[in-house]
Amino acid sequence: MLVPLALLALVSIQTGSALAAPANDNFSAAQTVGPALPVSVPASTVDATSEIGEPSIFSNDPLATVWFRWIAPANGTNVVDLCAAGFSGSEYPTERIAVRTGASLLGQVLVAETAGACSLRFNAAAGTTYNIQVDYGNDQGTFTFRLRPLSAPVNDNFVNATAISPNLPTQLNGTTVDSGWQAGEPAALGGSGSARSVWYTWTPAATGRARISVCDPVLVDGAGNLVIALYTGNTLGTLVSVSSTNECEMDVSVVAGTTYRLAFSGTIRGELNYTLKLSSAPPPPNDNFANAAVIGPGLPVTANGDNNFATTEVGEPGHSGINPANKSVWYRWTPTTSGPVRVRGCSREFPARVSVYTGATVGTLTQVNAEPPYSPHCGVTLDAVAGVTYNIAVGGGPFQGAYGPFELDVHSLEVPANDNLEQAIGLGKSQKFKVNGSTIDATFEDSEPSHDYDYGQNSPSVWYRWTAPDDDPIIIEACAVKEPVRVAVYTGTDYSNLNKLVQAGEGCRAGFGGRLAIAPEKGTVYLIVVSPVERDFETDFTLTGVDPSYTPVAAFNLKKAIAKCKKIKGKGAKAKRKRANCIKAARLKAAIIKCRKLDGKSAQNACIKKARKRYK
Template identity: 30%
Template sequence: MKDARWIRTAIVALAGAALTLALSASAEAAPPPNDNYGSATQFEPTPGTVLGTNVDATRQSGEPQNGDSTVWWKWTATETGRFRLDTCQTVPSFDSVIGVYVGPNAANLTEIAKNDDGGCGSSNLSTLSFDAIAGVEYRFSVGTFGSESLNIRLSLRRTPLNDNYAAAYDFGAAQGSVRGSNFEATRELGEPRNGDATIWWKWVAPTSGSYHLDTCDTVPAADTYLGVYTGASVAQLLETATADDGRCGGGSALTELDFNAVQGTEYRFSVGTFGSESQNIVLGLISQACIDAKKAVRKAKDKVAKAQAKYDKAKKKVKKAKSKNKKRKAKAAKKKAKKKLKNANSALESALATSTASC
């Protein structure tokens, strides 16, 4: 009897332990609450960053192939514009796939944008940009492949208005400088590899000739990449000139380049940075004719200064001369110095006029 009771007790204990383990395993394997499209978590605030995890997540039947373990967020655009979505702040990094969709359910989705590895520097984290319409609800998917699951930091930001080639700002002058920022900018699909965060300007050449483009006045200095292109769209770009790190002096990574322009042709200027390095940018443009004219003005001013010094010295010699012969020679030298000063001033006026016309 004692043996029978002991056996029953052992069986009950083992059954209880098995049930506890089963419940524990079941709890640990529970998918995240936003595992499915229909249970997407509200993304707020905007702009901002949300935290989540795809540990034990699945891929719902019919949903896009954005990994084996996907989680979802939903967001309604409060304004029409271009936005950037990324997992760049996720630590440690992982091989993520992100997508933006609209549609009533997982089986009836329209893809707005998708990215697998790119835009976050050297990691496999992902970033994309998309055009949102005010009042439309969008769904964001974040996924990984295989057994790689992690805690996620998903960020949504408004991008600069000149983030894309087609939305390039007008440079607004024949030459001069403009200011902008590539904070939260992206690299448009198909555009040249001029950084992970690029912004664009457009400019029509007023005259044919050589021009100089640079970011040398940008403070603090950033590792910038410059490009000059022609073409009606990103898919039709023709490179005119590009440069990465050069000649701004001081050992900085700021950039400058020279290019030849044809009068009446529209050019696009791209400024980009790599990784997470975004910057307030000063972009300067000057023609070689203006550069040459400014140099000529500086030389002309130097000649005027030297001629003025010689003329002043000649006047003093006239006053100091004692004999008639010395005074006569001093006056002749003064007259000659005065003529040179007059010629130097005339040359300066001409150089200034050329500079005004060229610059």
């Protein structure tokens, strides 16, 4: 009988697939390893299957399992370790591991199991046969199977704490891999089922403030949740908490000669490699309310500040409408004239928070600034009264990294003429237009829609009105020199009937801002709004409208830009400063253009942040 070629091919494929299954695909053919430890053998789940009656792993049905068999030579805690297995089937595999006993597939008794973790601990009894089930789910690939004894860090237990140098700064490399919980440990470290804690002892040589940091740890297994905890006391049962945090660093007050116990733990079975750093953390001179830096009284006032190592006082209110206060510094201003003012304390290093108060003590403060319709915020407005003393707080939020340099700016408020929609500036009926504008001191109206599709930031805005002269397409661009702006186009007459057509926060050819195109209808009135991409980072900008055939802006030439800056006339300090600022802005623009050529948004943003810090 003749057999169709297609059928022969199918038989060939099925036979080949069956032959390709791993030798230890089935329970009965489990690969024997050891008994000596550690074990490291090549393995594969490619074309692996599951058997009828095969047990699930942590409630996950078996999909492509392979089996290993090991007879324990001694009592002890051991680890099935797939954390550096080099699995070829996925960059981010989801491991499922189970350890069982029993002579038949249907008679398996569970010892330990996990899903989503790359290692599994289990207590072995000498002479017992253990069946180890491994499944990578829908991902199939090759890997290295490892079985090893648990090897706890030397400072796993309280009594074996590692000594830290009394002098600062100092740092030590450490790990919580294979660490565990010790009876009597504080619950804050994660508890018996989750703690991965290690211990240090430290007797500082000097009294003062210190920063303890374990930032940028490398996660080996488990969750990245962590805790740093500082105690006094000579035994686990007599520990007294000094301070603790779930962030990667904390600042504490310490006393010379006092012995402190420092614990670091991955609280949800977090096994991490890390560098522990201790350094001095002297607070800024204006850290406390009583030592506020005096500014003014004349306006404008600008001052460079930094809240690194700052503290929070007892009774201090949360700034920018968010509790608790964190790392705040203080300024004191008594105006000689009355009037509305703008107070900003913004930073590119962290999301700063600003509030203004009256009152003679921290406990009697009354917030007097107007709150923007968003929080946190680093810019507020205030109706200042001559002779009244105002206390300005600049601080960070409750999360790590909430500190850094900032610029305090206090100036008389000058709201743009086109701040509100009903005061939109007319751009005429020409297809080409070019106007200079500013978002400085702009506000956000109560019924105003968000101009950002993604985040709804409620950014301050300014408005323009343009009537289309014909049906020809038009490119609208809003560009700024330092801070990016967003441009959006609407139809409608007021907030009750606005219809957003398009918005853009990128693409500007001559700076930083949005570029978009619309196909207008002749005679239709379009509302154009410009707002900061980042709410409190106000800036001047240029708004243009051109037809698509308009010749693009020439490539930016840094040498020519610097040469132009040097031609700015004047001999005094003001002229020199103007030339220097012009050159700095040119270098910043060139640097950011270069940054935008990098692959990936995160790389671009990191590069731009570094450039802005360099040329601020």
